[in-house]
Amino acid sequence: MADVILRVENLFKDYGKFQAIGGISFQIPRGRVVGLLGPNGAGKTTTIQILVGITLSTSGKIKYFEKDFDKNRQYCLQRINFTSSFNTLQGRITVWENLLVFARLYSVKNPESRIKKLSEELEIMDLFNQPFQELSAGQKTRVNLVKSLINDPELVLMDEPTASLDPDIADKMLSLLERIKKERDLSILYTSHDMDEVSRICDEVIFLDHGKIVAQDTPLNLTRKISDSELKIMFDGNKKPLENYLIEKEQRFSYLNKNTVVIKTGEKQIPKLIFGLGKEGVYITDIEVFKPTLEDVFLEIARGGKNDRKN
Amino acid sequence: MIERIKAVLIQEYYISYRSIEVWMDNIFFPVMTALVFGLIAKYLSGENALAADYLILGMSFWFVIQIAQYSISLGALWNVWSRNLSNMFISPLSLTEYMIAQIISSLLKSIVIFGAISLMYYFVFNFNILKIGYINFILHLINLLIFSWVIGMILLGVIFKYGTRIQALAWGSIFLFQPLAAVFFPVSVLPPVIQQISLLIPITYVFEGARNNLINPVINWQNIGMAFFLNIIYAIISTFIFKYLFNKSKETGQFARNEG
Numbered sequence: 001m002a003d004v005i006l007r008v009e010n011l012f013k014d015y016g017k018f019q020a021i022g023g024i025s026f027q028i029p030r031g032r033v034v035g036l037l038g039p040n041g042a043g044k045t046t047t048i049q050i051l052v053g054i055t056l057s058t059s060g061k062i063k064y065f066e067k068d069f070d071k072n073r074q075y076c077l078q079r080i081n082f083t084s085s086f087n088t089l090q091g092r093i094t095v096w097e098n099l100l101v102f103a104r105l106y107s108v109k110n111p112e113s114r115i116k117k118l119s120e121e122l123e124i125m126d127l128f129n130q131p132f133q134e135l136s137a138g139q140k141t142r143v144n145l146v147k148s149l150i151n152d153p154e155l156v157l158m159d160e161p162t163a164s165l166d167p168d169i170a171d172k173m174l175s176l177l178e179r180i181k182k183e184r185d186l187s188i189l190y191t192s193h194d195m196d197e198v199s200r201i202c203d204e205v206i207f208l209d210h211g212k213i214v215a216q217d218t219p220l221n222l223t224r225k226i227s228d229s230e231l232k233i234m235f236d237g238n239k240k241p242l243e244n245y246l247i248e249k250e251q252r253f254s255y256l257n258k259n260t261v262v263i264k265t266g267e268k269q270i271p272k273l274i275f276g277l278g279k280e281g282v283y284i285t286d287i288e289v290f291k292p293t294l295e296d297v298f299l300e301i302a303r304g305g306k307n308d309r310k311n
Numbered sequence: 312m313i314e315r316i317k318a319v320l321i322q323e324y325y326i327s328y329r330s331i332e333v334w335m336d337n338i339f340f341p342v343m344t345a346l347v348f349g350l351i352a353k354y355l356s357g358e359n360a361l362a363a364d365y366l367i368l369g370m371s372f373w374f375v376i377q378i379a380q381y382s383i384s385l386g387a388l389w390n391v392w393s394r395n396l397s398n399m400f401i402s403p404l405s406l407t408e409y410m411i412a413q414i415i416s417s418l419l420k421s422i423v424i425f426g427a428i429s430l431m432y433y434f435v436f437n438f439n440i441l442k443i444g445y446i447n448f449i450l451h452l453i454n455l456l457i458f459s460w461v462i463g464m465i466l467l468g469v470i471f472k473y474g475t476r477i478q479a480l481a482w483g484s485i486f487l488f489q490p491l492a493a494v495f496f497p498v499s500v501l502p503p504v505i506q507q508i509s510l511l512i513p514i515t516y517v518f519e520g521a522r523n524n525l526i527n528p529v530i531n532w533q534n535i536g537m538a539f540f541l542n543i544i545y546a547i548i549s550t551f552i553f554k555y556l557f558n559k560s561k562e563t564g565q566f567a568r569n570e571g
Contacts, residue, residue, distance in 0.1 A: 015563065015564065046564070049564070049567045052397075052401045053400070053401065053561075054397050054400055054401060054561060054566055054567045055561055055562075055564050055566065055567050056558065056561045056562045073403075073405075074403040074405065077401065077402060077403045078403045081401075082398070082401045086394065087394050087395065087397050087398050088393060088394045088395060089393065089395050089398065090322065090325075090326065090389070090390060090393045090395045091392075091393040091395075092325075092326055092329045092330050092389070092393070093322070093325040093326060093329055094325075097321075097322075097325045100321065101318050101319075101321055101322040101325070102318075102398075102402065104314050104315065104317055104318030104321065105314075105315050105318040105319075105399065105402040105403065105404050106402055106403065107314045107315070107403070131329070132393075133393070147398070
């Protein structure tokens, strides 16, 4: 069994009468990327802030490397790191100076060579002499990433690291993360609003809503929980036989226009429906199938769907 | 531990070196103010030479307090403004290590500025601060520094707890003590009620003692001891207050919210 890097047990956070986190428990094994998803106000950022110790929990246990975080703060923080689009480095000083400060804060041996090695990997060598505040969003993200790897961490907590990036840079950053994760057997806790991003890099996804875990599984299994796919059929001629057939088969459908119908149905039903409609004499001109995505799961949870929720 | 303290000090050096505001606040404004006070003192010296010396002495020692307190409070604000303070406390850096680094940094800055101003007063206005006596000078300096660290620490805690909306306190509130501690004039000038408050402030004894030392440089252990005693009480109370405010800011989420 893989060793557990982070174990969160029954974590609560109350702000007066408002409960931001309502008793969440999860763990991150070594080498796994776990996504923390949820609508705004779900408690993602609060969870991360508690996990790195800048916000105090009301109750619950946090263990890194099976050691209690409260009692072994320095030991734990020495072996993890954090990056966020909401935090930046010191703007007045140069990239090199910032990285040197953090290398010393983490007591890195041979800080200069460590910084150079990482910077070469993440292609920021040419930024060394620039003040951090003068960098573009993409450059800042890369420098932040170097900072978050400076102590060779076993776990990196990432709070919406691509939030301020354009799609091209975000894609590069994700490729980079995929490579780093593979090379270093790195564990990552990743929050994001971008479902494609999460589907791409996360091995497991935790959905938070109102501070509670409402779903937790692999991205694939989560999408499977939404049984309905969308079948879009374009047809020629009379719609009566099509309508009759769909009503007979108790299918939910709606028209996009007079020759296009959208049917919400189970994935396994799709071949049968197409075959049946053909037999009924419906002249099908085109077919499109939309399988549920992680975004559909997210939307269902965000809109209050209860069927997939775990209590 | 030493490596992390060094890291904060190196960062302080980089920020100071690269920020014109730091140069203006820590060098230009103090030197200009000291120069103006020197000139006023020179003008007054014909009428009342002792009052003129009081002004120069008060100004010299005042900058020890102002720079040291400013350095501690502003040191954190530079990182809050850059949204970098959380990053620092997410590293293994402890609050104690951070405060030790800030105290060392403030000590270095205030000694450099105090030294520069003292040299200016010596060469331009013929005022030698060491005429109060070497030991008096060192003991007064220690008391002034402890007091400024106490105030800097409380202000830092208040900023952590209430956020940057009250950041002006960091550079403004120390001036409350300028009249209360009778920095430029004898305590007897203050109204009787205010005198009672004044006697509860450690630096009142420093300024009062230093003024007396201008005439008689014999060490007044009672004055120095009282300042030190009050400073220790202030330091103990302020450490508790600071820790309470820091924890409270983490409890309410304000510490993380400070950065956006």
